[in-house]
Amino acid sequence: MSTDIDARLAELGLTLPKAAAPIANYVPYMISGKTVYVSGQISIDENGPITGKVGTDLTPEQGSEAAKRCALSLLSQVHAACDGDWTRLKRVLKLTAFVNSTPDFEDQPAVINGASDLLVAVLGDAGRHARSAVSAGALPMNGAVEIEGIFELV
Structure with a gap:
């Protein structure tokens, strides 16, 4: 992988945040050996944290955008x-994802598809990964979604 990632992000109209x-x-x-463990990242856009519970404050589609x-x-x-x-990145290994959702909301996997779909769109097969998607009663800063990741380096 190389700066193709930057080109693919641009094609998709996406910009990496700081x-x-x-x-x-x-x-x-x-970093340990050839593995990068990334701490949980909460849903943030150009306006700040994307907050609220999926199922009451946010639709599943809005939750999916937060996961993206x-x-x-x-x-x-x-x-x-x-x-x-980017040439140092080999692939995504695993995501662990938390959705701030109501007790009766059961579609966490569909919400987290926002993140999974983006990684595959940007990285191709190197973006395919193992994953967990679970409900959380609350997340830091009332974030809608938090995801941590494990990545492999070359």
């Missing part, structure tokens, strides 16, 4: 971990 600094006592990512924003933030952290060199 890699966010931690909001508590943790690091945004950790998390995926962009994950890519920003990976880009920082690779010192801006």
Whole structure:
């Protein structure tokens, strides 16, 4: 992989946000060998955090858009971990995703497809990954979605 990632993002009309600094006592990512572990990224767009519960405050489609924003933030952290060199990224290994949703909401996987679909659209087969998608009663800053990721380097 190379700057094709930048070209693909541009084709899709997407821009990576600035890699966010931690909001508590943790690091945004950790590299061990050829693996990058990215801390949970909450749903943030150009207006700030995307907040609320899917099922009452947000529709599943809005939740999916929030998950897409998390995926962009994950890519920003990976880009920082690779010192801006996309050729170091081999593939996405796993996402663990949390949806701030009502107790009766059961479609967390569809919400998190927003992130999964974006990663495949940008990275092709290297974006396919294992995944968990679960409900959360609350998330930091009342975020709609939080996703952490594991990525493999070359």
